[in-house]
Amino acid sequence: MDPGTRSALSRPGMTRAGTLLDALLEIPPSMCLENFYQDESDARGGFSSTASNRREALAQHLQAAAHSDFVLVGEAAGWRGCRQSGIPFTSPCDVGLTGTREASASVVQSALASTGLAPRVLLWNALPLHPHPALQYRQNRTPTAAEVRLGHNALLAALTQRRVICVGTKAARAVSEVTQSVVPGVYEKFGSGTVVQLRHPSFGGASRFRAGFDLVAEAWA
Numbered sequence: 001m002d003p004g005t006r007s008a009l010s011r012p013g014m015t016r017a018g019t020l021l022d023a024l025l026e027i028p029p030s031m032c033l034e035n036f037y038q039d040e041s042d043a044r045g046g047f048s049s050t051a052s053n054r055r056e057a058l059a060q061h062l063q064a065a066a067h068s069d070f071v072l073v074g075e076a077a078g079w080r081g082c083r084q085s086g087i088p089f090t091s092p093c094d095v096g097l098t099g100t101r102e103a104s105a106s107v108v109q110s111a112l113a114s115t116g117l118a119p120r121v122l123l124w125n126a127l128p129l130h131p132h133p134a135l136q137y138r139q140n141r142t143p144t145a146a147e148v149r150l151g152h153n154a155l156l157a158a159l160t161q162r163r164v165i166c167v168g169t170k171a172a173r174a175v176s177e178v179t180q181s182v183v184p185g186v187y188e189k190f191g192s193g194t195v196v197q198l199r200h201p202s203f204g205g206a207s208r209f210r211a212g213f214d215l216v217a218e219a220w221a
Helices: 001-011 017-026 038-042 050-063 104-113 145-149 152-159 170-179 206-220
Strands: 071-075 122-127 163-166 197-198
Touching: 017 050, 017 152, 038 050, 050 122, 071 145, 071 152, 071 170, 104 206, 122 145, 122 152, 122 170, 145 170, 152 170, 163 170, 163 206, 170 197, 197 206
Parallel strands: 071 122, 071 163, 163 197
Antiparallel strands: none
C-alpha cells in the first residue's frame, strides 16, 4: 500500500460506523442495481425484511466491528443473502430476520465461528448493493467495473487499519484498485502483509475457501 493510500485510510472519522453507513446510503440505485438500504427498495422483490430492518442490522454489525482488526471483502450483495439480511456474508436467519439462505454465507459463517475470528471481522462488499438483471430482483448479475467504483469510497473506509481478506478475484481486484497495491493469493507469500485473496466458496470452491481461511487464521490470528 503506498503512503498516499495509507494516509487516506487513516483520515479522522473514516472508521466510524456512521460514516460507512452514510457512504452506503448515498450510492444511487438504478434499474439494474438495488440499494436495499433505501426505503424505496421495499417495493421491489417481495422480500420479508425491510430497508429499516437491514439498516438496523448493518448498523449493529458496524458498531460491533468498529474496532475489528480484519475485514472480509466480497464482490457484491447477492439476493439470497445480504440483499435480505443487510450484512455481507450472512443469510437473513443469521441476523434474526426471515428470508432465504445463501450457501456461501453459511460456509463463511462456519469458518468465522470455528476459527474464533467472528468478533474480530468486519464484513463488507466492494459493491455494497445488489446487481441484478433489469426488473429481475431475485437474480444476481456480475457488476460492471463502473458499478464497483461506486463503492470505492465506502470500501476505503472499511479497509482502514485492518488486515484485508478478499473473497474471490473480483473483490481482490477492487481492493487492489483502491489501495494501488498487489493482492497476493493465500498460497503466495502473504503472512507478513496486510492483504490476501481466498478462493470464493461458490461453484464448488467451499473446501478451498475453508482451507485458505484456516491458513490465514493461523498466520494472522
